[in-house]
Amino acid sequence: MTDTAASARGEIPETTTETDGKGGFSRQTNAFTTPFGDGPGELPVEAGRYRLIAALICPWAHRQLIVREVLGLQDAISVGIVNPRRDDRGWNFSLDEGGVDPVLGIEFLMDAYRAADPDYDRRATVPAVVDVTTGKVVTNDYHHLSTQFETAWRTLHAPDAPDLYPEELRGEIDALSTWLFDTVNNGVYKCGFATGQEAYDAAYDALFAGLDELEERLATRRFLFGDHITDADVRLYVTLARFDAAYYGGFKANRQRLVDFEHLWVYARDLYQTPGFGSTTDFQAIKEGYFGSQGVTSAYGIIPKGPDQSGWDAPHGREALSATPQERFRRR
The missing domain is CATH 3.40.30.10 (Glutaredoxin)
Known part of the structure; x- marks a missing residue:
């Protein structure tokens, strides 16, 4: 073909x-x-x-x-x-x-x-x-x-729907989201679909430099823009949710796993335990898609049994970084 x-x-x-x-x-x-x-x-x-x-x-x-x-x-x-x-x-x-x-x-x-x-x-x-x-x-x-x-x-929207895209933050959210896509969201694909060593090395280095920067940013704030979840957090979460299950092994993004990051790992768990995030995350479908589809990560369609995903439900303690610990979303 x-x-x-x-x-x-x-x-x-x-x-x-x-x-x-x-x-x-x-x-x-x-x-x-x-x-x-x-x-x-x-x-x-x-x-x-x-x-x-x-x-x-x-x-x-x-x-x-x-x-x-x-x-x-x-x-x-x-x-x-x-x-x-x-x-x-x-x-x-x-x-x-x-x-x-x-x-x-x-x-x-x-x-x-x-x-x-x-x-x-x-x-x-x-x-x-x-x-x-x-x-x-x-x-x-x-x-x-x-x-x-x-x-x-x-x-x-529902009457109590949150504001994920506050007007006064839109410029900053858009700028961060553009960087996130190029460096992290699409960065894992640049690793996984590189056809040359030099291109792979560059993508790998840029990806983990970006993750290190996010790790530092999230050390002192609960979410990317402070106390409340925004559209930018949604964009980062979907890559983190797939990192250990697919990208670490299948895409050779293997300097370290998500669970090896002190702050990114608990941040991801905080989001996973938020209504709308974990309920739409299907780790088995993620593995089947990346490892079972033609021409993605394997020619044989073998689906990994791991990794153990039970840690996503563990307490995260991120509330301590928020001035309003019980309120993850900003209301209008």
């Missing part, structure tokens, strides 16, 4: 075409980026109109699941879950009865991409938001989807 054929079916080819030509990993850009809003040409915010398609392996999709639950958007935006084991046909709905999404009536996510663009020939990625009235993907812009849920969808 050629890389072109593999890409057309929606999965990561055995030899990825997403390279910078120098042995480094260069992720494909998003094809559907129209934002939600009430402006000209924007996607209208309408309860029940959209279906969020996610894979429980995927950190970019996991962000949206967390924010959707924390903000109380479950009744406004439905969710479809694809099999975490992506085969040579791409993301599929084989977890559902008959192998078909019960709302969209499709077997493969690529069908919704092709409904939006019959000539679409890249990977069909998650998260993807599909308009259930047309069956077409309307956005796969994981960079901005969570902040759109936090702002454009505000009228449909």
Whole structure:
């Protein structure tokens, strides 16, 4: 199977075409980026109109699941879950009865991409938001989807929903999130999908330098911006949740495990024990996706039995760093 054929079916080819030509990993850009809003040409915010398609392996999709639950958007935006084991046909709905999404009536996510663009020939990625009235993907812009849920969808939030994206912090949150993506979130992929030693070494060094910086930052504050969880914490958490289970071994990000960081480990546990975080984290699906999908970390599909995940429920003691220890979220 050629890389072109593999890409057309929606999965990561055995030899990825997403390279910078120098042995480094260069992720494909998003094809559907129209934002939600009430402006000209924007996607209208309408309860029940959209279906969020996610894979429980995927950190970019996991962000949206967390924010959707924390903000109380479950009744406004439905969710479809694809099999975490992506085969040579791409993301599929084989977890559902008959192998078909019960709302969209499709077997493969690529069908919704092709409904939006019959000539679409890249990977069909998650998260993807599909308009259930047309069956077409309307956005796969994981960079901005969570902040759109936090702002454009505000009228449909639960009455007691927190403010994950405070207006006065948005510039700082955006700047940190951009750095987080390049250095940490996508940094693990730069390690795992590097095809040259020099590119791998550079990615490895940058990743752990970034984690060391975060370790220092979180030594004196409960969350990235102080006493309350923000969108930036969601973005960091999804990588930390996958670190020991997948990235440490499968992606060769192996200077140390998450559990070996004094502050990052208890910070991650604090978030895991927060409603919306642990409830959307599926460690078995994460391992199945990274180790059982074609061309990701193994050609044999062997799923590791470890690591032991029981420590995620252990007390974290991070409340001592907060002026309001019982209140993880900032209310409006």
